Amino acid sequence: MMRQALSTLRISTRGRGFQEITRDVQRCVTQADVQTGLCTLHLQHTSASLLIQENADPDVRRDFERFFARLVPDGDPLFIHTAEGEDDMPAHVRTALTTVNLSVPVAEGRLCLGTWQGLYVWEHRRAPHTRSVVVHIIGEDR
Amino acid sequence: MMRQALSTLRISTRGRGFQEITRDVQRCVTQADVQTGLCTLHLQHTSASLLIQENADPDVRRDFERFFARLVPDGDPLFIHTAEGEDDMPAHVRTALTTVNLSVPVAEGRLCLGTWQGLYVWEHRRAPHTRSVVVHIIGEDR
């Protein structure tokens, strides 16, 4: 029978950088007792992203930070909106260039991620934050 | 009982810039009588985007325009495809760097947006256009 589950993950970030949440999301799928279905994540913020990326080599995440620091530098004089500091508007732009929601199919009770894919919250602010990710699951127990 | 609703919003843009659609989408959710579910938006165009961003300070949207005008400038000699004018290909690139579809969970009959999140159609062409957003809702009335 078709069913749904809805929950919220609270993710503590340590400032700018990646926080893997693959296991947390898989746990939600397992608890929902869905074998075949769809899992949608929505991050309720405008200065952090959800990203699916390589989970093997940590250099990949380091290079992501370096690339985005060059593309959208903190303190860029282009920006007017600096209310919360020089990393405020760059964090909004980084978020728009990536995404705040994702949908991953579920098969045999597992997220259908590729071998090298991990799910990450990418914090774009320099200071640590607590980020909320809404997890919606719909599907069947077979 | 699980149900679905499908409708299309017609959004009149005033040329390049942001048009908020949060209320229009919430109205679709309310009319669908879904308490728990998933709302997916799909924009049927290749030169405008859907974006979830800060709804508080209008400077944020202004800075977005400034950043993208620098990153993907109109009339860039790099581009061959200029059939519809010098803002044509830049509009396609801006669309690809952001997105044309989004999925937001629904809880207690409300879109699960964060406090500062608004849903926008981001027009990338200079001229006003009418844009179609397909709204799909699936869920239950409890």
Place this chain on the structure above:
Amino acid sequence: MMRQALSTLRISTRGRGFQEITRDVQRCVTQADVQTGLCTLHLQHTSASLLIQENADPDVRRDFERFFARLVPDGDPLFIHTAEGEDDMPAHVRTALTTVNLSVPVAEGRLCLGTWQGLYVWEHRRAPHTRSVVVHIIGEDR
């Protein structure tokens, strides 16, 4: 009655560039016998993207390649992660700037794409690859 279908498309790419998959995905929708519903695609890789873009003028895709080659150049000395060659890290960045999953509503048995929208796998590596796209469909036969 609400139903689901789950399948995997194997797409052979010819190296960097676009491979249209609109018909392959529509075939999945038709086989699922869903008239109203939602179709979600998830690409199981970190160096190729899914993109919805203009299907009319091939110059558009050519210009996309030119823009991204300038924005994220192969062999950029910024990158540390070069294990698989100088197009390795740029392929990850291009993937993050676009997306690996998409959801398109279905109405009257057809994907609700706009007139000019096509679904593409965008290969970011120079060498040909076989890419897996998981296709999840949920909906009703009316």
